[in-house]
Amino acid sequence: MLPAAPGRAQSDAQGGARERPAPSGFPNGFLWGTATSAYQIEGAINEDGRGPSIWDRFSHTPGAIADGSNGDTATDHYRLYKEDIQLMKELGTKAYRFSIAWPRVFPDGTGAPNPKGLDFYKRLIDELSANGIEPFATLYHWDLPQAMQERVGGWTSRETPKAFADYAAYVAQQLGDRVQYFFTINECSRLVHLGHGLGGDAPGLKLPPSGLNQVRHHVALAHGLAVQAIRALGRSGTKVGPAENVVSCIPAIETPANIRAAEIATRELNAGYMTVMMEGKYTDAYLEKAGNDAPKFTPEDLRIISSPVDFVGLNVYTPDHYVVAADNARGFTLAPFPASFPHMKADWLRPGPEAIYWVPRHVAKLWNVKSIYITENGTSGSDKAAADGTIYDVDRIMYLRNYLTQLRRATSEGVPVAGYFLWSLMDNFEWSDGYEQRFGIYHVDFETKRRTPKLSASFYRETIARNAVV
Ligand code: PNW
Numbered sequence: 001m002l003p004a005a006p007g008r009a010q011s012d013a014q015g016g017a018r019e020r021p022a023p024s025g026f027p028n029g030f031l032w033g034t035a036t037s038a039y040q041i042e043g044a045i046n047e048d049g050r051g052p053s054i055w056d057r058f059s060h061t062p063g064a065i066a067d068g069s070n071g072d073t074a075t076d077h078y079r080l081y082k083e084d085i086q087l088m089k090e091l092g093t094k095a096y097r098f099s100i101a102w103p104r105v106f107p108d109g110t111g112a113p114n115p116k117g118l119d120f121y122k123r124l125i126d127e128l129s130a131n132g133i134e135p136f137a138t139l140y141h142w143d144l145p146q147a148m149q150e151r152v153g154g155w156t157s158r159e160t161p162k163a164f165a166d167y168a169a170y171v172a173q174q175l176g177d178r179v180q181y182f183f184t185i186n187e188c189s190r191l192v193h194l195g196h197g198l199g200g201d202a203p204g205l206k207l208p209p210s211g212l213n214q215v216r217h218h219v220a221l222a223h224g225l226a227v228q229a230i231r232a233l234g235r236s237g238t239k240v241g242p243a244e245n246v247v248s249c250i251p252a253i254e255t256p257a258n259i260r261a262a263e264i265a266t267r268e269l270n271a272g273y274m275t276v277m278m279e280g281k282y283t284d285a286y287l288e289k290a291g292n293d294a295p296k297f298t299p300e301d302l303r304i305i306s307s308p309v310d311f312v313g314l315n316v317y318t319p320d321h322y323v324v325a326a327d328n329a330r331g332f333t334l335a336p337f338p339a340s341f342p343h344m345k346a347d348w349l350r351p352g353p354e355a356i357y358w359v360p361r362h363v364a365k366l367w368n369v370k371s372i373y374i375t376e377n378g379t380s381g382s383d384k385a386a387a388d389g390t391i392y393d394v395d396r397i398m399y400l401r402n403y404l405t406q407l408r409r410a411t412s413e414g415v416p417v418a419g420y421f422l423w424s425l426m427d428n429f430e431w432s433d434g435y436e437q438r439f440g441i442y443h444v445d446f447e448t449k450r451r452t453p454k455l456s457a458s459f460y461r462e463t464i465a466r467n468a469v470v
Contacts, residue, residue, distance in 0.1 A: 002090045002453045002461060024469040027411050031134070031419030032464040033095030034088060034441075035376050037141035037186065039071045040428040042101065044078035048116040051107025053143035054154065058202030059429075067434035074429045076449045078120065085127050087425060087442055087451060092464040095134045097243075097375060097421045098124070099141035099186065102167055109145035110163045118174055125178045136373075136421070137175065138183040138243055139168055139226060142191050142202065149203050155196065155215045155222075156207070165225035172233035182234070183243040183313050183375065184226040188219045188273050190245055200432050210293040216272045217295035223277060224304035231307075243313035243375040246274050246363065248355045252322040252335055261325035261332035266362040268330065269321070278367035280306030285330070311418070312367075313375035316359050316403075319352030344399060345380040346437050353402035357410045360417050370416055377403055378423035380430070380437040383454060391443055391454040400459065404469045422460060426451055 039055045059070035077084055088096055102109070104117030125135045144154055152159040172182070185191070194201035196215045207215065223242055230240045249265040251258035267275050271286035280302045287294050326333040343350045360372045379399045383391050400422070411417050427440035435446055441457040444450070462470045 002457055024405070024408060026408060026467050028467075030411070030467060031095045031373075032091075032460075032467075033093050033097055033134075033136070033419060033421040034091070034425035035097040035421035035423045036077070036425055036428065037099040037138065038101035038104075039074070039141070039143045040424075040430070041075045041077040041426070043071065043073035043076045045072050047078060048104070048120065049107055049114040050101065050117055051103040051109075051114075052146040053101065053103045054146055054149050054202040055143050057146050057149075058204055061204065064204065065432055065434045067436050069429070069434040071429040073449075075426055075444050075446075075451075080449065081124050082127055083451070084425065085124075085131050085133065087453075087457075088128075088133055089131045091441075091457060091461045093133060095136055095419060095421065096128055096425075097136040097138060097183070099138035099143075100171060101143050102140060102164075103143060103145040105171065106145060106163075106167055107147070109148035109151070110166065113170055118171075121175065122178065125175065129178070134181070135179050136181040136183065136375075137171075137179050138186050139171060140164065140184065140222075141186040142195070144203070154203055155191075155218050156205075156211060158218060158221070161218050161222035161225050164222040165229045168226035169229040169233050172230045172238070176234040176238060179234075180238055182230050182238065182240045184223045184230075184240065185219060186243045186375075187245040187315055188216070188223065188242070189247070189270075192216045192219055192272075208293075209290065213272070213290055213293055213295040217297055217301070220273065220276055220305045221297075221301055224301075224307045227307040227309060228304065239310035241309040241311040241313055241371075241373075242274075242277060243315060244270075244274055244277075245315040245317075245376075246270050246359055248316065248318070248320045248352075248359045249323045249362065250319045250321065250352060250354055250358050252324045255325075257325035258323060262323040262358065263362050263366055264330070265321065265323045265332045265334070266359075267366055274312075274363070274367075276302070276305055277309070278306065278369075311371035311373060312363055312369045313373045314359055314363065315376035315423075316356045316374055317377060317379070318348065318350045319355040344395065345382055346433070349379055351379075351399055351402065353399075353406040355406075356403045357406040357415075360410050360415050361413075364415050372415070372417045374407065374417060374420045376421060376423035378439050378441075380439050383427075383438050383443060385443075391452070393454045393456045396441070396454070396456045397459045400456065400463075401469060404463065408469055 196205045199206040247269040249262040251262045271283045322335040324333045424439045426442040427438040427444040430437040442451045
């Protein structure tokens with residue numbers, strides 16, 4: 001149980017906010033939520049007819065995961081989901097972003113569906129609804145059915161986007177009465193780059209540029225096909241969009257020239273993902289740079305990829321580049337990061353709270369996007385319990401408070417951000433970092449599966465109650 005916050009009567013704070021909006025306040029109706037993904041929390045990999053995924057295979061490959069672990073049991077959310085929904089409820093969240101495991105629904109990737117696998121998500125969604133929490137379902141958070149990898153070569157083949165569209169259509173048919181908000185693919189960029197270029201994520205491939213560019217095209221195509229499938233088969237009012245980790249470009253100093261340069265950089269550095277999804281073409285610079293390694297595609301592919309979306313989901317963790325305007329062909333310089341730039345527990349996670357201001361602002365401006373959700377934001381921490389048993393994760397609170405201050409700047413200036421999903425509800429299987437990186441606001445003991453709130457859970461509950469940065 002989350003302890004009561006001392007020194008504040010909830011009704012006072014809310015009443016005060018109604019009369020005189022605090023300068024740190026978010027718009028009325030701003031949607032607060034938490035986020036997770038299937039393989040990172042569910043466990044139960046052999047339950048109810050689930051097929052193996054590329055992450056089962058990869059995590060059981062010696063040397064692939066930092067602590068030699070895997071997601072076989074993870075947080076056991078498959079069994080403990082009702083308890084987890086009570087955690088969401090005690091935070092006061094009104095939305096939850098989770099992912100559906102494709103291999104639970106189609107154990108072989110294609111062919112006969114597995115109703116028992118889908119039933120888990122029906123139970124989960126019904127329990128969410130019973131607790132007043134809106135489900136936001138991601139169709140693909142990296143757990144490709146292993147059968148697709150073996151039969152057709154996974155994302156290297158055009159068969160995979162086709163199979164993904166069929167899976168999306170089936171889910172929309174089956175869950176359309178329960179789910180209004182769908183995300184297609186989580187972070188196309190990471191699954192392409194880390195999974196197929198660097199080999200650090202499943203399926204662990206290190207493709208040459210031509211192969212990698214083709215994978216990138218297939219993933220974008222899968223996004224577009226899924227948008228069309230959900231539109232065709234969801235009930236009316238169903239909304240769909242991507243959940244992308246846009247390469248974040250921050251004006252190093254806030255001048256009109258640097259802001260413009262950061263916009264140009266955003267468009268170019270996301271050419272194979274957000275830019276092609278929003279514009280229906282690859283930029284000239286992207287194709288020129290790829291040269292003979294450019295992906296093979298048809299004009300019809302580009303029309304599919306750029307199927308109109310209802311919103312854009314943005315995962316924002318860190319500034320990828322600080323940008324300075326320059327008199328060169330590209331129009332910008334990317335400042336190198338000094339070795340002294342700080343980072344959170346994860347080396348890659350440099351705190352730069354202004355990223356959560358600039359990314360949605362650039363996306364809204366460049367592509368006239370009218371509705372944005374922050375689909376992930378959060379940090380890992382070392383999270384040691386103090387003598388009194390509490391995890392005083394003031395580093396995570398510092399990170400969140402600063403990011404939310406910048407997010408609030410965005411909403412106050414009219415950037416159309418409608419909601420925020422904190423990553424993550426609870427500690428979970430952090431991919432190739434195994435269980436060594438904890439992102440939760442609830443601590444999970446991976447032996448007993450016991451959940452315990454960290455101090456940041458109280459911070460988040462307070463933020464939600466006041467609809468303001470606290
Ligand atoms: C996201 N980066 O991954 C994923 O969507 C989650 O599944 C994951 O647990 C979470 O963030 C925390 O890592 C990212 O290097 C991994 O910028 C790395 C980066 C961004 C996102």
